[in-house]
Structures are given as structure tokens and as C-alpha cells.
Amino acid sequence: MSNAPAGPTPGFLVWRLSMKWRVAIDRGLAPLGLTHAQYSLLASLSGMQHAGLRPSQRALADHTGLEALYVSKLARGLEAAGLVERAADPSDTRAVRLSLTGEGLAVTGRAVEVVQRLVDGLLAPLGGLxxxxxxxxxxxxxxxxxxxxxxxxxxSTEESS
Known part of the structure; x- marks a missing residue:
């Protein structure tokens, strides 16, 4: 007799929901020229800036759950697009501080509106936000x-009894 669940496992459902969400965000933000990962960085940076912070790439990686090297790559791309400013941290020569440019603030604001509409749609079956x-x-x-x-x-190296 198998111990396998009759339906999808929780891990499979989490994976499917995360993929569904990522695809929805990518499609919704494509007209703004953003991906889900870029949005995660911009929206997090916006929230941190509104709190009076100018986070390092490492702090942003910790906040978003993205790998530090990936945040660095995203930040360089967003800097090239004129949305993010990267600056050396005067108190730590290894650290790079990030901030949104004026254009970055505007694009992030439009992106947040798109994502909020997607959140509303996602949560509608649960009674809304x-x-x-x-x-x-x-x-x-x-x-x-x-x-x-x-x-x-x-x-597992343990043997069943």
C-alpha cells in the first residue's frame, strides 16, 4: 500500500501557484518593460526608500529572498535603464547602496498599480484582500x-523495518 497522497501534494501546489503568479506578473508588467524579479527589487526598494532607507544590495537581497549576485545583476540592468542609482557606500567599500531615480519612482508606481489589480484578481476567490x-x-x-x-x-539511508 502506498503512502502517496490521493491528490496534489502541498509542495506541488505551492510550486504551481508560484509559477501562475510569476507568469501573471511577467505578462502584466511586460508593457512597462519589467519582469517579476525586477518588480520585486523596485517595489521593495520603493518601500525601503519611503521608510527613509537607502539599502545595500545585500540588504535588498535579504529582504526579497533573491540571491545577492542576482540582485547585483538586476540592479546593474535597472541602472542601465535609468530606474536605479547605484552608489558606493562610504562606510563600507564592499557595499553598494541603491536608490530609485525619478523615472524609477514613476515606473514603480505604475507597476504597483498593475500588481495590485493582479492581487485583487488572485484573492477574489478568497473574499478579496x-x-x-x-x-x-x-x-x-x-x-x-x-x-x-x-x-x-x-x-534516506535509513532502512525500513
Whole structure:
């Protein structure tokens, strides 16, 4: 007798939802010339700037969950597009501080509006952004994100009895 679940596993469902969301964001932001990853960086940077911060690339990587090297690559591309300014940190020669340019603020504002409409559509089946099912869903996602995923490198070496 198998221990396999009858339906899709939670991991599969999380993966499918993340792919569905990424594709929706990529398509929604394409007219603005942005990808989901670029949006994540710009929106996070915007929020941090509004809080009076000028984060380093490392701080932005930690905040977004993106790899530091990927954030560096994204930041260079966004700088070339005139949306982000990168500057050496005077107190740490290894660190690079990021800020949005005026154009970056404008594009980010338009992107946030697009993503908000997508969020509204995604959460409509749960009663919308303020619905009780959305609140429970958010608590569940937060609980899962607060726990580190264990590192598993191969099949179990334990024998079944």
C-alpha cells in the first residue's frame, strides 16, 4: 500500500501557484518593460526608500529572498535603464547602496498599480484582500516562510523495518 497522497501534494501546489503568479506578473508588467524579479527589487526598494532607507544590495537581497549576485545583476540592468542609482557606500567599500531615480519612482508606481489589480484578481476567490479566508491564507503562508526549509541532499539511508 502506498503512502502517496490521493491528490496534489502541498509542495506541488505551492510550486504551481508560484509559477501562475510569476507568469501573471511577467505578462502584466511586460508593457512597462519589467519582469517579476525586477518588480520585486523596485517595489521593495520603493518601500525601503519611503521608510527613509537607502539599502545595500545585500540588504535588498535579504529582504526579497533573491540571491545577492542576482540582485547585483538586476540592479546593474535597472541602472542601465535609468530606474536605479547605484552608489558606493562610504562606510563600507564592499557595499553598494541603491536608490530609485525619478523615472524609477514613476515606473514603480505604475507597476504597483498593475500588481495590485493582479492581487485583487488572485484573492477574489478568497473574499478579496480583506476577506477572512485571505487572512487565514496569509497567516499560513507567513508560518511556512518563517521556518527554514531543511537541506536534504539525497535519499534516506535509513532502512525500513
Amino acid at each position: 480583506d476577506g477572512p479566508d485571505t487572512e487565514a491564507f496569509t497567516r499560513t503562508l507567513t508560518a511556512l516562510l518563517d521556518v527554514p526549509v531543511p537541506v536534504v541532499t539525497g535519499p
